[in-house]
Amino acid sequence: QQQVRQSPQSLTVWEGETAILNCSYEDSTFNYFPWYQQFPGEGPALLISIRSVSDKKEDGRFTIFFNKREKKLSLHITDSQPGDSATYFCAASWTSSGQKLVFGQGTILKVYL
Amino acid sequence: GGIITQTPKFLIGQEGQKLTLKCQQNFNHDTMYWYRQDSGKGLRLIYYSITENDLQKGDLSEGYDASREKKSSFSLTVTSAQKNEMAVFLCASSRDRNSGNTLYFGEGSRLIVV
Numbered sequence: 182q183q184q185v186r187q188s189p190q191s192l193t194v195w196e197g198e199t200a201i202l203n204c205s206y207e208d209s210t211f212n213y214f215p216w217y218q219q220f221p222g223e224g225p226a227l228l229i230s231i232r233s234v235s236d237k238k239e240d241g242r243f244t245i246f247f248n249k250r251e252k253k254l255s256l257h258i259t260d261s262q263p264g265d266s267a268t269y270f271c272a273a274s275w276t277s278s279g280q281k282l283v284f285g286q287g288t289i290l291k292v293y294l
Numbered sequence: 295g296g297i298i299t300q301t302p303k304f305l306i307g308q309e310g311q312k313l314t315l316k317c318q319q320n321f322n323h324d325t326m327y328w329y330r331q332d333s334g335k336g337l338r339l340i341y342y343s344i345t346e347n348d349l350q351k352g353d354l355s356e357g358y359d360a361s362r363e364k365k366s367s368f369s370l371t372v373t374s375a376q377k378n379e380m381a382v383f384l385c386a387s388s389r390d391r392n393s394g395n396t397l398y399f400g401e402g403s404r405l406i407v408v
Contacts, residue, residue: 187336190334213394215396217397223401223402224384224386224399224400224401224402225337225384225397226399227396232394270336270337281339281342281352282339284329284336284337284338285336286334286335287334287336
């Protein structure tokens, strides 16, 4: 049972384009949604996060859009750069779970020149 | 800043063998985690520990043991290695067990079973 689902599995964009990575979840008690970025040979690192009381969170070129009613969120990467090529994981947790994050299966992003 | 150090980076063992992965953190974090990463399946929690000598099972704990003898270290043992267990094992730590704290990951240890 996949509680957090990501799509697409892989995504290719050209430099300068906006990449859109999607995430959906099943458990309506989830209230914290971090996105982690992983480069080959490295561990994941926190990129940006949002709590369910907000519908948008922006950090430079990275923006999370959150739709609580539909249980969906998306990560938009504007002006994509080759250095953004990585695997992106959407994750979720709820207050009483502490830090028991549930991860999606990841989206592999490739940005070409 | 701090760092998570996982050893070894590659662990090769035979089927049925007991194999141990080690993790050290110098963040002085309370909580530590072991995740398994399989291609196309994301990260799945094996064990976590909220303090020294504490152990909590994750979703994938069967076939694994863990040990948190010191605050700074957390080890994971594969009790009987199987070929379908070849994956990357990621250790992480967070300040405490409260929701919303950042997880800091090590670079991973790749398990190869021959």
